[in-house]
Amino acid sequence: MEDGVERISSSELSARMKVTASQIRQDLNNFGGFGQQGYGYNVKYLYTEIAKILGIDRQHNLIIIGAGNLGQAIANYANFERRGFIIKGMFDVNPRLIGLVVRGIEIRGVEELEKFIVENDVQIAALTIPKTKAPEIADRLVKAGIKAIWNFAHTDLQVPDDVVVENVHLSESLMRLSYRVCSMQDQKEEKARKLEAKKAEKTT
Amino acid sequence: MEDGVERISSSELSARMKVTASQIRQDLNNFGGFGQQGYGYNVKYLYTEIAKILGIDRQHNLIIIGAGNLGQAIANYANFERRGFIIKGMFDVNPRLIGLVVRGIEIRGVEELEKFIVENDVQIAALTIPKTKAPEIADRLVKAGIKAIWNFAHTDLQVPDDVVVENVHLSESLMRLSYRVCSMQDQKEEKARKLEAKKAEKTT
Numbered sequence: 001m002e003d004g005v006e007r008i009s010s011s012e013l014s015a016r017m018k019v020t021a022s023q024i025r026q027d028l029n030n031f032g033g034f035g036q037q038g039y040g041y042n043v044k045y046l047y048t049e050i051a052k053i054l055g056i057d058r059q060h061n062l063i064i065i066g067a068g069n070l071g072q073a074i075a076n077y078a079n080f081e082r083r084g085f086i087i088k089g090m091f092d093v094n095p096r097l098i099g100l101v102v103r104g105i106e107i108r109g110v111e112e113l114e115k116f117i118v119e120n121d122v123q124i125a126a127l128t129i130p131k132t133k134a135p136e137i138a139d140r141l142v143k144a145g146i147k148a149i150w151n152f153a154h155t156d157l158q159v160p161d162d163v164v165v166e167n168v169h170l171s172e173s174l175m176r177l178s179y180r181v182c183s184m185q186d187q188k189e190e191k192a193r194k195l196e197a198k199k200a201e202k203t204t
Numbered sequence: 205m206e207d208g209v210e211r212i213s214s215s216e217l218s219a220r221m222k223v224t225a226s227q228i229r230q231d232l233n234n235f236g237g238f239g240q241q242g243y244g245y246n247v248k249y250l251y252t253e254i255a256k257i258l259g260i261d262r263q264h265n266l267i268i269i270g271a272g273n274l275g276q277a278i279a280n281y282a283n284f285e286r287r288g289f290i291i292k293g294m295f296d297v298n299p300r301l302i303g304l305v306v307r308g309i310e311i312r313g314v315e316e317l318e319k320f321i322v323e324n325d326v327q328i329a330a331l332t333i334p335k336t337k338a339p340e341i342a343d344r345l346v347k348a349g350i351k352a353i354w355n356f357a358h359t360d361l362q363v364p365d366d367v368v369v370e371n372v373h374l375s376e377s378l379m380r381l382s383y384r385v386c387s388m389q390d391q392k393e394e395k396a397r398k399l400e401a402k403k404a405e406k407t408t
Contacts, residue, residue, distance in 0.1 A: 079375060
């Protein structure tokens with residue numbers, strides 16, 4: 001859409017997304033299908049429909065609990081607001097942070113949490129606090145009626161079935177990376193060994 | 205292991221991990237299998253073997269490029285070092301940041317990047333810079349011999365096949381959360397509608 005493209009075929013999408021064209025058609029068909037045989041997809045229409053599916057055509061009010069580096073990094077990321085995620089407030093226990101303002105958002109004490117959630121119709125809470133504090137805060141969030149927790153704390157949270165938890169566990173991501181580096185290394189060594197073996201075979 | 209447990213069965217693991225016992229056995233068998241029928245798994249042995257698989261029994265030297273809030277959040281997360289990921293240096297283009305020290309790590313100018321990577325045997329680079337700058341820096345990293353990029357920039361990087369890229373795209377995570385909240389909402393409304401319909405049926 002940014003490139004001024006008006007319509008696109010599933011095979012053109014496939015080349016850009018590195019997913020097979022048939023997978024793309026199948027996935028979109030699951031939501032009703034938005035293309036026409038021989039015409040492809042109208043880009044603007046597809047964009048609007050996918051935005052509806054993802055729910056980013058609506059406004060979601062969000063708070064950040066934990067105003068450290070990670071919390072501030074999220075607060076400073078303006079792109080979230082373009083997708084309808086409005087950061088309403090930030091919270092911390094550190095008296096040196098309370099009262100500071102990050103990108104127009106005031107940092108408040110956690111004792112104001114419940115009242116703030118109700119008064120500002122907050123649906124989502126980003127949790128960027130140490131794992132020892134996370135379960136207690138999660139309980140308070142659930143009781144205050146929060147619908148989703150974006151969990152950056154390095155622990156799994158126990159919440160009722162109708163509350164969504166989306167985890168961002170950075171250490172898991174780093175271990176995945178480590179595993180892939182090691183597998184790559186092993187493959188290279190295996191290849192080198194086979195090559196050596198072949199050479200040895202030829203010379204004998 | 206922290207709880208002093210010496211051995212554990214796949215069904216006990218299953219209860220803790222919310223994965224079926226047969227899935228756990230199957231997954232571990234893919235790596236050779238570490239348990240004994242009727243005995244279960246020796247916890248310490250399993251921990252050591254999984255650490256080997258993930259490659260976290262070795263030391264990985266890491267640098268962070270981008271010393272903003274996100275870069276500093278990563279630098280401050282001491283747990284990574286416990287897993288063998290040693291943060292050797294941080295880099296930025298901002299002259300106000302260059303020379304500062306975060307948890308004992310000096311922030312350097314990006315012009316020193318290539319020399320530093322070679323001299324410090326750096327394998328992994330965390331990229332916490334804006335997406336417009338990411339491709340250029342990624343190219344320089346690859347040429348300097350980096351093995352893996354931990355990519356927090358909101359763009360997909362083009363690298364050779366033997367360089368690992370592990371993406372942490374926060375906006376994708378937030379959209380996944382949004383989608384799940386909306387699906388949950390839809391399910392609730394659907395349920396309510398069905399209940400209404402049933403009630404209406406009874407009264408007629």
